[in-house]
Amino acid sequence: MRSDPMEDGEPRPKIRAKAISRPMSTATAVPQSRAAAVLHFAVEKVKAGLLTREEALLEIPALMLDELLHPMIDPDFQRCVIARGLPASPGAAWGEITFSPSQAERLKEQGRPVILVRVETSPEDIHGMHASAGIVTARGGSTSHAAVVARGMGKPCVTGAGDIRVDERKGTMSAGGMTLKTGDIITIDGTAGQVLEGAAPMTEPELPPDFTTVLGWADSIRKLRIRANADTPADASAARRFGAEGVGLCRTEHMFFDAKRIRAVREMILAETGERRRASLATLLSVQRQDFAEMFHIMGGLPVTIRLLDPPLHEFLPKSDEDFSEIAANLKMSEEKMRRRSQELDEFNPMLGFRGCRLAIAYPEIAEMQSRAIFEAAVAVEKDMGKPVQLEIMVPLVATRSELDVVKARIDATAEAVRRETGADVKYQVGTMIELPRACIAAGEIAKSAEFFSFGTNDLTQTAFGMSRDDAGSFLGQYILKGVLPADPFTSIDVEGVGELIAIAVERGRKTRPDLKLGLCGEHGGDPASIAFFHKTGLTYISCSPYRVPIARLAAAQAVLRG
Template sequence: MTFTEITPSATIEDARHGGRAKCLQRLIRLDMPVPRTVALSFDAVHRISTGDMPDLDAMLALFGPDPLVSVRPSSEDPDWGGPGAILNIGMNDAVHAKLISTHGEVAANALYLRFIQAYAVHVGRLDPDEFETFSIATDDALRAALDLYEEETESYFPQDPKEQLAEILRSMARAWEGTTARLLRQAKGAPADAGLGLVVQKMALGVGQNTCGSGVIKFVDGRTGHRKIRGRYLCKSQGRDALAEEGDRDVMYLTKDSRGRSIEEVLPENFANLVKFGDLCRTRLREEMEIEFTIDNEELFILDAVRVQRSERANVRIAVSLANDGIISREDAVLRIPPRALSELLHSQFDPTDKRDRFGLGIAASPGAATGKIVFNARAAQAAAAKGDDCILVRSETSPEDIRGMHAARGILTVRGGITSHAAVIARGLGLPCVVGAQDLMIDEKQRKLATRDGRSFTEGDVISIDGSTGEAYAGAVTMLSPELGIAFQTLMEWADDFRDIGVRANADTPPDARNARMFAAEGIGLCRTEHMFIDDDRLLAMREMVFADHADDRRAALDRLLPMQRADFTELFEIMQGLPVCIRLFDPPLHEFLPHGREGLRELAEALDLPLRDVERRVAGLREFNPMLGMRGVRLGITVPEIYDMQARAIFEATVEASKRGDPVVPEVMIPLVSAKREVEIVKARVDAVAAEVRIETGADFTYRLGVMVETPRAALRAGEIAQHAAFLSFGTNDLTQMTYGLSRDDAGRFMGEYVSQGVYEEDPFHTLDTDGVGELLQIGAARGRDVDRDLTLSICGEHGGNPESIRFCRDAGFDYVSCSPFRVPVARLAAAHLALEDYVRKDLATD
């Protein structure tokens, strides 16, 4: 016998028979009235696909002399899908005649017609449109359906229940084995050899008189997670008809309702049992379940129970509620929430029920959704914000000049760029939805138009919507769902922090960033990019004066204007972080980034500096480099133009003294970027130490600080042992390290990266998921060589990979102390770290047993 009747003691396993079969056994063990059911294992279904049938005579004998059964799929994971259920197998002319006498002609016709339609479409592979025309179950419609089947197949509709069941089982098995189905479930994360089980269940008809029917009931709102009875019941229906049926024909409410009769009032005993079964599912199966049921002549049958479909915000509330009620452990609650799912709680999302008109697709660079009027430059974005208008900043690509416009916008859309491009990195730091690399879009800045390749056109002021979680852009406004950071979220994150064993800091450049970092319980700032502090108009002009200065004294004069501003910035950061560590990266980008690009901007600069336009143009041209990201930037600027780092070091130490007077002692971390040689660290460290000594003497205050290196060149990783002699910490900047290791521009890689991944050149975009083989080996080498010199050397990563769960796994296994990521990714990192610690604990526990 190649099937198993599902009984309380039968050997039914998820990994052999699928989740539905195992769930039905659990319901039976809880004494729920489940109709007789048999299960076919994955192996049996595979053999059916090759023509090897089980003993169908023995199977059908379990269901009586005139068997009427349903067949439903049972995969290991319900999200992997499977063929649709088929009801009323066994219906034929003889059974139809008997049902007319017991249930009436309308009910009998409905059962037979439904089965003919399902059999014709799923087994006969006939055109569903032709058979769906028979919507009213009259005797004429039934005969017409049988005639149409005969005409299309040149054979009579099968009358033998055994033949019917055999063909349906074969059809469902082969559908699962087909190429299209295999690719679809692999896209959902199923292994290539995932199996399918099938369950054959006696029909509970639900088409009798009066209140006979079918319905579904759940005890929680799938959108919010709040406890509430929801569902639908439809008289004279089967299966999940109640959910698919439109209109209010023969509908009964579940609970008392002023609009009409309800099961609670008309069938109180059935209702009480449904509530009891729902509680049993919650307490014994430890899950909120949606129960499918049939009531036939006031007798209740439970056909199936599945996990309630839910939003991520509901999932968090449900998991925390189950743990608070003692039904599951806190560890289980934490493990039930996928880390990446937190993005739905942290950002606004589009209402999935709202209609959308997509006009563009790019790379999902920063999660969340936004709606606003199109603007094409930073000034327009600021003007829109000043008027109270929401806007979407649309650019070919962004640069530091766009920072203020990015702050003013609700979302960002760029034609070029990748996952670590300027727009993507800044948007994630700000918590702004961002779509980059939408290559099918074209911008005409003069005409202020956005065009698509299929001829659509949008002008400045038109309303669009973008989804930074999917990379899609839509015409018009889409209904929004607000973020959800309620008590359940906070509770879950507190539990996660109890379990994780690697630190999580935030990349934060400004006071608002720092406040977000505190809001998301970051353990400090792991990367403060100081160049973002120079973008405001008053600072930008001083910065440009410094760039144009010919002598060190002139540069110092310009930087003296910036010193109090930097000091105020750092003081505020230290006060917001309240004694938590703050790692400040010294100035990194090439100087040309602070100069205007267009002729109008150059003219304005010449006027501000009181210089001839030609002199300004000549100086800007002189600063241009063939490859500026590999040129005069980072520590190279600190050595050749040391006045910049001197000013920043002084600002940091003076802010340290000031902030320590008003709050917890501050121990700043000063980080040198783009290092490739030990001597670079020695030179900068000597100057920073000298500035620290000056500030101690001038203020009469003592303080400590830690100096470290940002490892973002392959050579720095390889020579980490030498560099660590002069550093208290090494923080791996994986954005640049990936770029240099691969020889890829992170701003341009998006143009071809999709093709590379699809053809298997790279498993994933290395700017999105840390390359643990190549780049990862450099991290391991650097970490090992650094720790060989100094066992207490602090190790971290501060690139955008820091918020990626897979990258956190790598860092944790490599013995890193913390990861740092954008503030809005901090909760994701905290939860991912907790998952890793708990999974490790479970593995060790199993190994001990």
């Protein structure tokens, strides 16, 4: 596919297939999508007395609801598939290829839809992912950064597309025997894991009345509470629209990648003294407080679980010479010394390195800042709403009770300081993510300090199997094809291994603390087969991406009915 130059220097694509949006009808007489038809006929059979509500719910495939929540490719369209990967986030979109997150932002401002194509994404790509209609990565699995973030945003995503060769420097991608460049048009189908040449016609989602009826039936039956993973106020708003009963995971690090904030984060990380680090953290305090306050307002008194900073610090570090020079000048440090400091933070295996609670123990001022922002926001919102915030603070990557105790002491001390300053006594709970095999085995001891557990099944699966969730896509397909594994364990819970670790933690945790709240915030929270296991295991709630909340609501009811 060739491109013509534009006067402003940007390539103007030639679109081979005209993109057409065909709204799906909300009329109950003739549903235009398969999912709408299934819901419609289930409701009609109940009205006619042919099925009970319970029987009707069991006839509806929960994952089919995706068709009602995302744009889909017109089923009559003849596809020209040029690459295949993992169906990382459902839905479909078309747009101009871009390899640069910053260019994605510029093109969106011009009203031009874009598909962000990367070898893999990192947290600093967030702004470009927000601007894109969809994301494609050559590497990564179903719980890679691109997959998790795209699902949270409700954007289609294809990861682990090994057929694609990406050259970000040249601005080209090779796939299906052709080479495409910046500005060429592709379509991605995140439900099928396909990349198509050209722009495919779409059907736009529109929820039929039967959708609300069916989920109302499900809510009256299910035992599991359904929360959402929400990192921004926009995520929280989407979660409420889809019926979430709280936020089960707020990843605070995603709030840091705004262009106005990242400089302060980098200065904090690269500072050599606690005093200098606290000065940078003071800049972040007000913006974090504002973020949390908005989240609390949107959730209106529903539970909100905020996870303290988790990822390795190197993910926040500057990459370009320009960024290094700017930070060095602000910190009054030579650029050479700055680069040495950055290299000191580089790790061979960062996912098992300096992250999670280890950050809060080594740099307690980070946990203090985040805790203060949380408590001050809660005080302000409780005063505005006239009712309490249900606040839960979660410490990540705990392996021992002593780690949790060190961080919890900082949280409690900060809460007491805010109480003395404001006169307001905010109620809160401190718990931990259970995402390491050792934490599952030691759950009874950890529960002496933790008021709740939330199973982080993405990392628990990774550490239990000893396989990187970002790299497993290169061989998992062969494992499943050859029967080595029945399914992708990052998509559907491995009951015999990872599931057994969860069951051990549940039993030992509740033996120590019978009223222990047990949740789950991994991507398995949106998988119906996994939800059935979590129901049987006795969890209190599950948390998934906002756009998977309806699926989880239905699947949780089906788990009760199937026993």
